[in-house]
Each structure stands twice: as C-alpha cells, then as structure tokens.
Amino acid sequence: xxxxxxxxxxxxxxxxxxxxxxxxxxxxxxxxxxxxxxxxxxxxxxxxxxxxxxxxxxxxxxxxxxxxxxxxxxxxxxxxxxxxxxxxxxxxxxxxxxxxxxxxxxxxxxxxxxxxxxxxxxxxxxxxxxxxxxxxxxxxxxxxxxxxxxxxxxxxxxxxxxxxxxxxxxxxxxxxxxxxxxxxxxxxxxxxxxxxxxxxxxxxxxxxxxxxxxxxxxxxxxxxxxxxxxxxxxxxxxxxxxxxxxxxxxxxxxxxxxxxxxxxxxxxxxxxxxxxxxxxxxxxxxxxxxxxxxxxxxxxxxxxxxxxxxxxxxxxxxxxxxxxxxxxxxxxxxxxxxxxxxxxxxxxxxxxxxxxxxxxxxxxxxxxxxxxxxxxxxxxxxxxxxxxxxxxxxxxxxxxxxxxxxxxxxxxxxxxxxxxxxxxxxxxxxxxxxxxxxxxxxxxxxxxxxxxxxxxxxxxxxxxxxxxxxxxxxxxxxxxxxxxxxxxxxxxxxxxxxxxxxxxxxxxxxxxxxxxxxxxxxxxxxxxxxxxxxxxxxxxxxxxxxxxxxxxxxxxxxxxxx
Amino acid sequence: xxxxxxxxxxxxxxxxxxxxxxxxxxxxxxxxxxxxxxxxxxxxxxxxxxxxxxxxxxxxxxxxxxxxxxxxxxxxxxxxxxxxxxxxxxxxxxxxxxxxxxxxxxxxxxxxxxxxxxxxxxxxxxxxxxxxxxxxxxxxxxxxxxxxxxxxxxxxxxxxxxxxxxxxxxxxxxxxxxxxxxxxxxxxxxxxxxxxxxxxxxxxxxxxxxxxxxxxxxxxxxxxxxxxxxxxxxxxxxxxxxxxxxxxxxxxxxxxxxxxxxxxxxxxxxxxxxxxxxxxxxxxxxxxxxxxxxxxxxxxxxxxxxxxxxxxxxxxxxxxxxxxxxxxxxxxxxxxxxxxxxxxxxxxxxxxxxxxxxxxxxx
Ligand code: HEM
Numbered sequence: 001x002x003x004x005x006x007x008x009x010x011x012x013x014x015x016x017x018x019x020x021x022x023x024x025x026x027x028x029x030x031x032x033x034x035x036x037x038x039x040x041x042x043x044x045x046x047x048x049x050x051x052x053x054x055x056x057x058x059x060x061x062x063x064x065x066x067x068x069x070x071x072x073x074x075x076x077x078x079x080x081x082x083x084x085x086x087x088x089x090x091x092x093x094x095x096x097x098x099x100x101x102x103x104x105x106x107x108x109x110x111x112x113x114x115x116x117x118x119x120x121x122x123x124x125x126x127x128x129x130x131x132x133x134x135x136x137x138x139x140x141x142x143x144x145x146x147x148x149x150x151x152x153x154x155x156x157x158x159x160x161x162x163x164x165x166x167x168x169x170x171x172x173x174x175x176x177x178x179x180x181x182x183x184x185x186x187x188x189x190x191x192x193x194x195x196x197x198x199x200x201x202x203x204x205x206x207x208x209x210x211x212x213x214x215x216x217x218x219x220x221x222x223x224x225x226x227x228x229x230x231x232x233x234x235x236x237x238x239x240x241x242x243x244x245x246x247x248x249x250x251x252x253x254x255x256x257x258x259x260x261x262x263x264x265x266x267x268x269x270x271x272x273x274x275x276x277x278x279x280x281x282x283x284x285x286x287x288x289x290x291x292x293x294x295x296x297x298x299x300x301x302x303x304x305x306x307x308x309x310x311x312x313x314x315x316x317x318x319x320x321x322x323x324x325x326x327x328x329x330x331x332x333x334x335x336x337x338x339x340x341x342x343x344x345x346x347x348x349x350x351x352x353x354x355x356x357x358x359x360x361x362x363x364x365x366x367x368x369x370x371x372x373x374x375x376x377x378x379x380x381x382x383x384x385x386x387x388x389x390x391x392x393x394x395x396x397x398x399x400x401x402x403x404x405x406x407x408x409x410x411x412x413x414x415x416x417x418x419x420x421x422x423x424x425x426x427x428x429x430x431x432x433x434x435x436x437x438x439x440x441x442x443x444x445x446x447x448x449x450x451x452x453x454x455x456x457x458x459x460x461x462x463x464x465x466x467x468x469x470x471x472x473x474x475x476x477x478x479x480x481x482x483x484x485x486x487x488x489x490x491x492x493x494x495x496x497x498x499x500x501x502x503x504x505x506x507x508x509x510x511x512x513x514x515x516x517x518x519x520x521x522x523x524x525x526x527x528x529x530x531x532x533x534x535x536x537x538x539x540x541x542x543x544x545x546x547x548x549x550x551x552x553x554x555x556x557x558x559x560x561x562x
Numbered sequence: 563x564x565x566x567x568x569x570x571x572x573x574x575x576x577x578x579x580x581x582x583x584x585x586x587x588x589x590x591x592x593x594x595x596x597x598x599x600x601x602x603x604x605x606x607x608x609x610x611x612x613x614x615x616x617x618x619x620x621x622x623x624x625x626x627x628x629x630x631x632x633x634x635x636x637x638x639x640x641x642x643x644x645x646x647x648x649x650x651x652x653x654x655x656x657x658x659x660x661x662x663x664x665x666x667x668x669x670x671x672x673x674x675x676x677x678x679x680x681x682x683x684x685x686x687x688x689x690x691x692x693x694x695x696x697x698x699x700x701x702x703x704x705x706x707x708x709x710x711x712x713x714x715x716x717x718x719x720x721x722x723x724x725x726x727x728x729x730x731x732x733x734x735x736x737x738x739x740x741x742x743x744x745x746x747x748x749x750x751x752x753x754x755x756x757x758x759x760x761x762x763x764x765x766x767x768x769x770x771x772x773x774x775x776x777x778x779x780x781x782x783x784x785x786x787x788x789x790x791x792x793x794x795x796x797x798x799x800x801x802x803x804x805x806x807x808x809x810x811x812x813x814x815x816x817x818x819x820x821x822x823x824x825x826x827x828x829x830x831x832x833x834x835x836x837x838x839x840x841x842x843x844x845x846x847x848x849x850x851x852x853x854x855x856x857x858x859x860x861x862x863x864x865x866x867x868x869x870x871x872x873x874x875x876x877x878x879x880x881x882x883x884x885x886x887x888x889x890x891x892x893x894x895x896x897x898x899x900x901x902x903x904x905x906x907x908x909x910x911x912x913x914x915x916x917x918x919x920x921x922x923x924x925x
Contacts, residue, residue: 008890041888047882051872051876062863
C-alpha cells in the first residue's frame with residue numbers, strides 16, 4: 001500500500017550494516033532528505049513537537065487573544081518579558097518556530113500522501129492478489145469438506161458469488177500444484193474505502209490549513225462601542241480598532257448603517273444564590289443597507305447578526321453616563337455619554353472625561369460609576385447589584401495639561417495626570433464630586449459645573465431604571481473562508497470515521513481436489529490494519545458457504561458423473 | 563428538601579456505593595494474586611517441564627465468562643469466576659444508577675443540562691466514565707479495571723464535592739447555546755473512553771514488563787527457548803532477574819498473570835482510544851462552531867483551545883505511533899498515558915488556574 005517505509009505494515013528493512021554508503025550527490029542528498037521528511041517517524045516526531053510547542057502559549061499571555069495580559073506581563077516582569085518577547089513567546093502561534101514545525105509537518109504530510117494516492121488509484125483498478133499457496137498460516141484458517149458430489153470449480157464459483165455480494169472485489173485462480181490434483185481458488189479483497197478515508201482525512205487537513213491561511217489574509221475584524229441611540233457606518237474610520245488581514249482591501253466594505261436602539265439586560269433576582277447574575281443581553285439594532293429599507297434586528301451573545309458581508313457579535317456592555325460640563329457663564333463646553341469600563345461583576349465602572357477646551361484650564365476627570373451604590377465598613381463605595389437600583393457617580397477632577405497636543409495618541413480610557421493638579425478627592429482635602437442622575441455640582445476653584453444627566457428625566461422618584469444609558473461593544477468580522485474551513489473539517493471527520501472503522505481485509509477460499517475425488521474447502525483471511533472481526537468473519541463465511549453448497553445441491557441433484 | 567439537596571444526598575450515596583465496589587474489586591485483585599501464587603505453587607510441587615506445559619495449556623483454553631467472541635483472553639493463569647468480582651460489578655451498577663439520579667436531579671433543579679460548571683462537569687463526566695465502562699463490559703471482559711474506574715471516579719467526585727461545589731445558578735448568556743449541550747457532552751464522553759484507554763495502556767505496560775522479565779528468566783536457563791514460546795505466567799519462577807514475578811506476597815502485581823497479554827491489552831486500548839479520538843475531534847469542531855457564534859472567531863488560541871488542540875495532537879501522535887515500526891507496544895502506550903494526563907490537566911488545572919475566555923468553572 002505504498003506507505004512510508006517504516007510503517008509497521010511495510011516489509012522490514014533489509015539490514016544495511018556493513019554496507020558502505022555510496023557517496024551521495026546533491027540530488028542524492030535531496031532525495032535522502034525527502035525520504036527522511038516523509039517517513040512515519042518524522043511525522044510522529046513533528047506531531048509531538050507541535051503538541052509541545054503549543055504549550056508555552058497557554059502559560060504566557062498572547063497578543064492575539066489577551067493583549068492586556070501581555071501589557072500586564074511586561075509590567076510585572078520587566079526583566080523577563082523582553083527576553084521572552086525576543087523568542088516570540090507572546091505570539092507563539094504565529095512565531096517563526098511554531099510555523100516552521102507545522103509547515104514541515106504539512107510538507108511531510110503532502111509528501112507522504114501523494115505517493116499513497118497514486119498507489120491507491122492503481123490498487124483500486126488492480127485485481128486482488130493471487131491466492132497464497134498455503135492458507136494454513138493465515139488468520140481464521142478453516143477447512144471444511146465439500147458436500148459429496150460438489151466439484152471444485154463450482155464450489156469456488158459460489159464462494160465468489162457470496163464474496164462479491166458482500167462487497168469484496170474478487171478474482172478467480174486455478175492451479176495445479178501436483179500433476180493429479182487441481183486447486184481452484186477465489187481471492188477477495190474489500191475495504192479500499194479505509195485507505196480512501198485516510199487519504200481524504202489527510203488532504204482535508206491540508207485544505208483546512210490553506211483555508212485558514214487565506215481567511216486570515218482576506219478578512220478583517222474590527223471593534224466598535226455604541227451607546228444606546230448611536231449609529232455606526234461600516235467604514236474604516238468608524239471603527240475604534242481595526243485589524244485587517246494581509247490582503248484586505250477596504251473597498252470591499254459595505255457601508256451599511258447600524259444603530260443601537262436599545263440594550264436590554266436581565267439579571268437574576270429570584271434565585272438568591274445567583275442574585276445579580278446576568279441571564280440575558282439583547283442589543284436591539286436597526287440596519288440600513290445602501291438603497292434598502294431599514295430593518296430591525298437583535299444581536300445577542302451566541303447569536304450574531306450576519307449583515308452586509310459581515311458578522312456582528314455582541315461581546316461586551318456597560319454603562320455610559322451622560323455628563324455635561326458648563327463654564328462659569330453656563331455655556332456647555334462638554335456633553336457626551338461616556339462609556340465606563342466595567343471593573344467587576346456588579347458593574348462598578350471606571351471612566352475618564354477629558355475637557356480640553358472652553359474652561360480656564362484643561363479639565364480631566366476620573367470617575368467611578370456604581371449602578372447600585374453601597375458602602376463598605378471601611379467607608380469605600382462599591383456596587384452591590386449590576387442593575388440601576390441606586391446609581392451614583394463619583395468624580396475626581398484634575399486641572400492642567402491633558403497631554404493631547406503632544407501628538408502621541410492617548411487612550412480615551414486613561415488619564416495621564418503627570419502635568420495636572422488634583423482638585424478633588426485623595427489628599428486635596430476637597431470631597432470627591434458625588435452625583436446622582438439629574439444632579440449638578442460646582443467644580444472647585446470656580447472652574448464651572450458638572451452635571452450627571454438623567455437619561456429618563458420623567459421617571460417617578462426612586463425609579464432609576466432608565467436613568468443611565470448603556471453601551472454595547474460589537475466585534476464586526478469578515479472571514480471569507482470560514483465555510484471552507486468548516487467543509488474541510490467535516491470532510492476530515494468523515495474520512496477519519498471511514499478510515500478507522502472500515503476494515504480492510506483479504507479473504508481466500510480454496511477448493512482442493514483430493515486424490516480420492518472428494519473436495520476439501522479452505523478459508524482464510526488477512527487483515528490490512530486493525531481488524532478485530534477478521535476471524536469471526538472467516539468462520540461465518542465458511543458456514544454460509546457450506547449452507548449454500550448444501551442447499552444448491554438439494555435443489556439441483558448433482559449430475560451423474562461419467 | 564429541594565431537588566438540589568436531594569441530588570447532593572444521592573451523590574454522596576453513590577460515592578459510598580462506589581467505595582464499596584472499589585473494595586470488592588480490590589479484593590478480587592488480591593484473590594487473583596493469591597490464585598497466581600497457588601498456580602505457581604502447584605507447578606513447583608509437581609516440577610518438571612511437562613506439568614509446566616499443561617498449566618500453560620489450561621491458561622490457553624480458559625475464557626472468562628462474558629468475553630466477546632472478538633477478544634481473545636490469553637491470560638496466562640486461568641481465573642474464572644470470583645464472587646467479589648461480581649459483587650464489584652453489581653455495586654458499580656447500583657452506584658451508577660444512584661449517580662444518574664443525582665445528575666438528573668441536579669439538571670432538574672437547575673432547569674437545564676447538568677454540565678455548566680466544574681462541579682457539574684465532574685458529576686456528569688464521571689457518570690459518563692462509568693457508563694462507558696459498563697457498556698464496554700458487555701462487549702469485553704474488562705472487569706479487572708473496576709478498581710481503577712471506581713477509584714478514579716471516587717477521587718474525582720470527592721474533589722468535585724469538596725472543592726468545586728457551587729449552588730444552582732442560571733446559565734450566563736455565553737453558555738446559553740445548544741452547542742453547550744453537544745460540545746461538553748461529547749467531550750465528557752470522549753474523556754470516558756480516554757480514561758479506559760489510559761487504564762488499559764497502563765496495565766499493558768505493567769504486563770509488558772512482566773512478560774519481558776519472564777522471557778528473560780525462562781530463556782536464560784533453557785538457553786535456547788525462544789522468548790514467548792513458553793506460556794508466560796505459568797512458569798515457576800523462583801526469582802526473576804527483574805524481580806517482577808517473585809512468588810509469595812512480595813509482589814502486589816501478581817494478579818497480572820490473570821489478565822490478558824500485553825498484545826491483547828494494546829489492541830483493546832487502541833480500540834477504546836480511537837473512539838475517544840473521534841469524539842475528541844468532534845469536540846474540537848463543535849467547540850469551534852460555538853466559539854464562532856459566541857466570540858466571533860472559530861479559533862483564537864485561547865488557553866482552553868490550546869489544550870484541546872494539544873490533546874488532539876498527542877492522540878494523533880498515538881495513532882501514528884501505533885503504525886510506526888519501533889513505536890508499537892510500550893512507546894505508543896506511553897503516548898496514550900501522556901494524552902490522558904493532558905485531558906486531566908485540561909480539566910483540573912487549566913479550567914481552574916489558567917486565564918482565558920472559558921471562564922465557566924463557576925469558582
Ligand atoms: C498534520 C499532521 C497529521 C495529522 C494530524 C495526522 C493524523 C492522522 C490520524 C488521526 C490518523 C488515523 C486516522 C486515519 O487512518 O485516517 C492518521 C493515519 C495515518 N497517517 Fe497521519 N497525520 C498527519 C500527518 C501524517 C504524515 C506527515 C504522514 C506520513 C509520513 C502520515 C501518515 C499516516 C499513515 C500512514 C496513517 C495510517 C496509519 C495506520 O495504518 O493505522 N500522516 N494520521
């Protein structure tokens with residue numbers, strides 16, 4: 001079956017000891033190298049190496065899946081991290097060494113599978129091999145006397161019928177081992193599907209690799225945070241962050257409009273053991289594609305929306321308190337719903353407000369938002385429930401230079417206070433600003449005022465449920481080869497199933513004419529690969545064949561021999 | 563008493579019955595060892611090569627009661643029925659029933675499938691391990707693995723009850739998916755097969771060591787007797803060179819002589835492991851489909867994905883090893899053992915201590 005030479009099923013190597021290797025030329029070396037690369041031992045070695053090489057990526061945070069973890073790792077291990085970075089420990093799965101291993105493995109795979117495919121095509125056309133001279137040493141060897149009067153040729157012919165009906169490919173042979181005796185035999189083979197399945201499986205793996213490679217090249221993924229009421233247009237600039245594949249071309253973006261109409265959250269309130277655990281997140285959205293009517297839809301966790309050639313996933317959510325800052329004259333200098341990043345399960349959230357213009361000095365504020373504020377014995381605030389039961393916003397104000405003019409991009413979620421003076425909270429002696437929805441407070445030093453706008457001002461007193469807007473963070477992806485990957489994976493699974501469960505075997509039935517004119521029947525089999533049922537199959541064949549011979553003899557009495 | 567409390571009560575009862583089954587199975591192993599000593603003693607008393615041969619012949623013909631036609635039992639020392647073995651199996655079935663009740667009650671209490679956090683994985687996973695064991699028993703006599711299976715299940719359930727227990731809670735949105743049902747269930751089922759494969763491979767290695775020591779011991783004095791031509795285990799070995807077959811009470815592994823040969827064990831292990839491998843392949847694929855729906859990418863090298871991949875690759879290596887000259891036998895058995903260790907690591911360590919998106923341990 002043209003498997004690699006060190007497959008256990010291949011003939012044992014001829015001992016080469018003592019033979020002086022002829023000097024290999026360049027081509028000889030190449031050939032030698034190729035043979036090494038495509039043998040089972042190398043495949044096994046590379047497979048195990050791949051398994052080992054995958055381990056470090058689970059021990060050290062990866063840029064691809066956990067970029068914040070990498071930043072944190074650099075902070076925590078300032079000496080170790082750069083060294084690890086040099087050996088691409090933070091990008092294990094795209095590292096040179098990891099790629100080298102799997103590329104070699106796949107080259108080995110291709111080099112292994114192509115000759116096997118050729119060989120298999122030939123085997124599919126070839127006749128089953130000639131019956132071995134002695135069956136007695138083979139698996140399940142069984143011998144039965146043929147019913148009296150059966151002649152050898154027709155006995156073998158009926159066995160051929162049985163085997164052919166059982167899905168075997170068959171070939172008849174007759175031979176005369178001795179002058180006065182003749183032997184008729186049928187050689188049968190089945191289970192070619194086993195090898196087919198194996199080849200399909202290995203080819204499908206190559207298919208997966210190629211499809212994955214292309215998918216990452218032509219696709220993209222981007223993130224966008226939307227506060228309730230906000231709209232996003234699917235263009236490059238509208239993304240908060242965007243990771244294009246190598247061959248990505250932004251002309252392919254369909255500029256549809258996506259609006260987050262509302263964001264519904266349900267928290268567990270009945271089961272006290274799981275009090276406050278989220279049960280459902282639903283983003284109600286409307287989508288307008290070019291030249292089409294607006295459609296409304298839902299995006300949920302586990303239930304993305306497929307639109308305009310992209311898949312839209314709901315990956316996160318939180319509160320976006322609306323904040324308005326006015327100058328001492330009462331003119332609005334800042335008003336916006338600012339997404340605050342959740343810090344814990346009860347959505348204690350952290351946010352930053354930057355007011356660069358319109359006040360005597362640049363103003364920065366770091367705020368904590370507590371959807372249901374509670375006070376620990378230490379006096380610290382925390383949130384005791386993720387929904388809006390008793391919302392409170394606390395702000396610490398800083399005045400000075402926000403550092404926005406340096407031309408260095410800064411994160412909207414962090415405030416660099418190096419060149420700023422703290423005005424409230426901490427050691428300033430001035431209390432932090434504390435606001436409930438709808439409340440306004442003056443900033444220190446007569447800078448102006450800050451208001452925590454109530455998003456639902458008409459509500460009954462004490463009902464805060466609609467007082468603060470929520471935001472949803474969406475991941476928007478396009479992976480043009482995803483379906484290909486799935487198809488190859490399914491193909492691989494099917495190939496695997498056939499290759500592991502279809503038995504490949506040879507079976508022989510031989511009818512030997514004895515000197516006294518009687519006919520002796522012999523049955524035996526040979527497994528090609530794992531075949532636990534072989535022996536019972538051979539015995540069952542012998543039984544059925546005997547029955548068949550007997551019944552056909554009863555039906556048509558053997559003609560008188562002359 | 564609510565459903566969950568009933569479930570806990572059932573679980574503890576099941577553990578008690580598993581413990582009894584474990585004792586019965588251990589007792590059976592001890593009896594096997596005693597039977598081996600006995601056989602060896604008999605052989606020694608009637609010394610002489612002829613009687614040795616006949617003891618071996620006996621071993622060749624004896625078959626265990628429920629062995630399927632497909633699997634040869636080629637134990638070197640005949641060992642048929644033992645009441646403690648039957649008691650062990652009956653108790654295991656009983657414990658499995660109570661375990662099943664505990665699992666179903668937990669599901670009813672939660673109003674969903676009972677495999678959404680570590681406690682529940684452990685409970686359902688061990689239930690499946692025992693289920694696989696009992697089903698395989700109807701096809702092949704692997705009752706000698708009872709000590710291993712009940713022992714392992716007991717340890718896992720103990721850890722689950724003491725360390726992983728969490729109250730019934732509704733599913734967080736990320737887990738609300740039909741793929742939870744499929745993916746986790748198939749993974750647990752695969753784990754059941756891998757567990758059996760692990761046990762078989764371990765016994766295979768021990769058996770191989772014993773056979774090798776025997777071969778060395780018997781071929782040495784005879785000088786020309788080829789290894790393997792003398793029925794192993796029936797040979798009176800006074801002191802094997804490796805000391806593995808020392809008669810008397812010294813060697814706690816004497817019962818190995820009543821178990822199938824290393825080659826048979828290897829075939830059994832392979833069959834069990836490839837079923838596990840197929841289920842694991844499916845787990846990997848179902849997990850990717852789910853990840854695509856939940857996180858927007860089908861593969862992102864999240865820690866849990868990494869380990870699922872590592873396990874898959876190790877077992878692919880195992881299958882290759884079985885087909886590679888020089889790697890059949892003990893070396894491939896080691897790969898199966900490493901593979902199952904990775905499965906356990908993935909469950910017990912990665913879930914609890916590694917950071918990743920799969921934050922569902924409930925701890
Ligand atoms: C990505 C790397 C590979 C993986 C994941 C892989 C996986 C597998 C699996 C799961 C099987 C068992 C199922 C079946 O028979 O179809 C298998 C069988 C086989 N593989 Fe691979 N393989 C890889 C590469 C290779 C390479 C490079 C070679 C050639 C050197 C090779 C040669 C074979 C052979 C000959 C078999 C049949 C084994 C038997 O006779 O039981 N494979 N492989």
